[in-house]
Amino acid sequence: MIPLASILFEVVRNGATALSVQFLTGTPALVTLPTGNAALAGGIAVSIEGTLVLMGLTAVIAVPIGLLAGVYLAEFGDNRFGRSIRFLNDVLSEFPSIVIGILVYSILVVGLRVGFSAFAGGVALSIIMLPIVTRTTEESIKLVPRSVRDAAMALGIRKWRATISVVLSTARSGVVTGALLSVARISGESAPLLLTIGTSSYFLSGLNQQVDALPVRIFLLSSENYVSGAQQQGWGAALILIVLVLCLNLAVRIATRGKYGAVRSRI
Amino acid sequence: MTLGIQVDKELKAENTKPILISRPVEPLKIQTDKLNAWFGNNHVLRDVSLRIKENHVTAIIGPSGCGKSTLIRCMNRMHELVPQAKVSGAVLLDDANVYAKGVDPVSVRRKIGMVFQKPNPFPTMSVYDNVAAGLKLNGERDHARLDRAVKRSLDLAFLWEEVKHELDKSGSSLSGGQQQRLCIARALAVEPEVLLMDEPCSALDPIATAKIEELITNLKDQYTVVIVTHNMQQAARVSDYTAFLYLGQLIEYGDTTNLFENPKEELTERYLTGKFG
Ligand SMILES: Nc1ncnc2c1ncn2[C@@H]1O[C@H](COP(=O)(O)OP(=O)(O)O)[C@@H](O)[C@H]1O
Ligand SMILES: [Mg+2]
Numbered sequence: 259m260i261p262l263a264s265i266l267f268e269v270v271r272n273g274a275t276a277l278s279v280q281f282l283t284g285t286p287a288l289v290t291l292p293t294g295n296a297a298l299a300g301g302i303a304v305s306i307e308g309t310l311v312l313m314g315l316t317a318v319i320a321v322p323i324g325l326l327a328g329v330y331l332a333e334f335g336d337n338r339f340g341r342s343i344r345f346l347n348d349v350l351s352e353f354p355s356i357v358i359g360i361l362v363y364s365i366l367v368v369g370l371r372v373g374f375s376a377f378a379g380g381v382a383l384s385i386i387m388l389p390i391v392t393r394t395t396e397e398s399i400k401l402v403p404r405s406v407r408d409a410a411m412a413l414g415i416r417k418w419r420a421t422i423s424v425v426l427s428t429a430r431s432g433v434v435t436g437a438l439l440s441v442a443r444i445s446g447e448s449a450p451l452l453l454t455i456g457t458s459s460y461f462l463s464g465l466n467q468q469v470d471a472l473p474v475r476i477f478l479l480s481s482e483n484y485v486s487g488a489q490q491q492g493w494g495a496a497l498i499l500i501v502l503v504l505c506l507n508l509a510v511r512i513a514t515r516g517k518y519g520a521v522r523s524r525i
Numbered sequence: 526m527t528l529g530i531q532v533d534k535e536l537k538a539e540n541t542k543p544i545l546i547s548r549p550v551e552p553l554k555i556q557t558d559k560l561n562a563w564f565g566n567n568h569v570l571r572d573v574s575l576r577i578k579e580n581h582v583t584a585i586i587g588p589s590g591c592g593k594s595t596l597i598r599c600m601n602r603m604h605e606l607v608p609q610a611k612v613s614g615a616v617l618l619d620d621a622n623v624y625a626k627g628v629d630p631v632s633v634r635r636k637i638g639m640v641f642q643k644p645n646p647f648p649t650m651s652v653y654d655n656v657a658a659g660l661k662l663n664g665e666r667d668h669a670r671l672d673r674a675v676k677r678s679l680d681l682a683f684l685w686e687e688v689k690h691e692l693d694k695s696g697s698s699l700s701g702g703q704q705q706r707l708c709i710a711r712a713l714a715v716e717p718e719v720l721l722m723d724e725p726c727s728a729l730d731p732i733a734t735a736k737i738e739e740l741i742t743n744l745k746d747q748y749t750v751v752i753v754t755h756n757m758q759q760a761a762r763v764s765d766y767t768a769f770l771y772l773g774q775l776i777e778y779g780d781t782t783n784l785f786e787n788p789k790e791e792l793t794e795r796y797l798t799g800k801f802g
Contacts, residue, residue, distance in 0.1 A: 411606060423658075
């Protein structure tokens with residue numbers, strides 16, 4: 259509690275001074291101070307956009323695959339193939355994220371000549387997100403009582419239909435929670451992005467273009483000792499990232515509260 | 526039930542051969558023929574041959590673990606959903622074997638509905654959607670038809686009056702007895718021909734139980750009901766015919782009054798008088 263509070267306090271104290279409309283909406287710019295030195299002005303809108311794009315792209319890649327894999331493991335994964343998938347999934351979730359960055363760098367960025375791009379970053383983050391979504395989906399589906407499945411089967415509903423419309427919808431709040439938390443988790447990743455997205459001062463024009471992301475920007479700004487204003491912007495960017503993650507956590511709370519103590523299901 | 530005694534003879538437990546009655550006394554809805562069931566190596570039903578009459582209530586009684594649930598779960602092919610579960614023999618629904626090659630278990634389950642021991646409404650669905658689930662998930666989209674089916678089923682389950690203003694509430698927010706009646710309505714909504722009930726009142730209080738017993742009696746006109754119960758008074762109250770199962774074997778089967786008043790088998794008598802069970 260105390261460490262958390264002191265971190266938050268420090269980030270808010272330092273970051274708040276950086277906040278302004280310009281900071282939130284502007285692109286990075288250098289100004290010349292009266293002393294003749296350069297100072298950082300402008301804003302981090304490009305990094306915010308980049309992070310949101312990466313989060314969206316990652317979710318679009320990892321959520322459907324993770325959902326399918328989780329459903330498969332929970333419903334049909336009680337065989338050797340299922341067990342090996344589960345094992346690989348566990349291994350993958352323990353992988354150091356920098357290694358995943360290197361992997362994507364050498365295979366996609368260099369090997370397939372995709373280059374530094376939003377796409378490469380999204381793929382790297384997806385590999386981190388996938389095992390989390392798969393795991394939480396499987397776990398939430400397994401929590402659905404046997405009696406609920408039995409009820410659906412006894413109504414003469416086909417197994418796949420029962421799985422999607424009854425089992426998955428009963429497990430829905432757990433699945434949604436898992437997906438949102440995994441997005442929150444990858445939103446703060448910097449290591450796999452260092453080797454995949456490049457950097458950019460302009461708003462995104464395509465997924466094959468280089469992008470900026472908040473974690474990487476925070477790293478670059480905070481390690482900048484010569485350009486004045488950089489450190490302050492670093493704190494500001496950190497504050498924005500924390501607020502973003504907090505919003506996702508709030509979304510989880512709202513998603514799991516719902517009308518029936520869970521996300522309302524519609525059939 | 527003037528023909529009861531005569532029917533009884535034909536239905537005796539030893540009579541395991543499928544006898545196609547040449548002079549149908551009352552139409553049969555379900556016949557099991559030398560039905561055997563296993564969980565892995567555990568042989569839980571042994572040569573059960575039972576004939577269930579259309580538009581009557583048949584009770585299945587017996588000590589716990591004797592295979593009552595397994596027997597009815599074999600009738601609508603729910604048994605095979607348990608890993609390692611096996612079945613042999615036949616179950617005839619209107620003379621057609623539900624285990625014949627090419628028969629789709631899903632279509633069997635639509636004709637033979639089931640209500641479980643513990644009320645199990647779909648927890649994230651409203652009362653309305655719970656009842657409509659079977660139809661909706663099989664493709665019914667017509668709102669008027671769904672509305673009619675929901676009302677009709679809730680009426681049959683004696684629940685309409687209690688929930689007609691709360692159809693949008695969660696199914697699991699109802700009381701235990703209401704939940705069980707909701708499950709009955711849900712099963713009836715797909716218009717099955719037979720309703721199997723596995724100790725539907727065992728988790729309920731006496732008032733809730735009385736309501737369900739009454740609605741069961743009411744269902745006879747339209748449905749064939751098979752009810753498993755470990756409560757002999759309940760079997761006596763609601764059923765027309767009773768089957769006594771012991772260690773996976775059908776010991777005695779006949780008209781409920783006859784079976785309770787003069788059981789032919791010593792085992793039945795001992796069970797009915799509470800000597801074991
Ligand atoms: N899912 C299951 N897996 C393995 N064995 C089971 C299962 N369900 C029931 N059995 C066994 O089958 C036998 C009959 O069970 P059941 O039909 O549930 O009896 P009843 O309903 O009469 O109490 C019991 O010995 C029980 O242990
Ligand atoms: Mg039972």
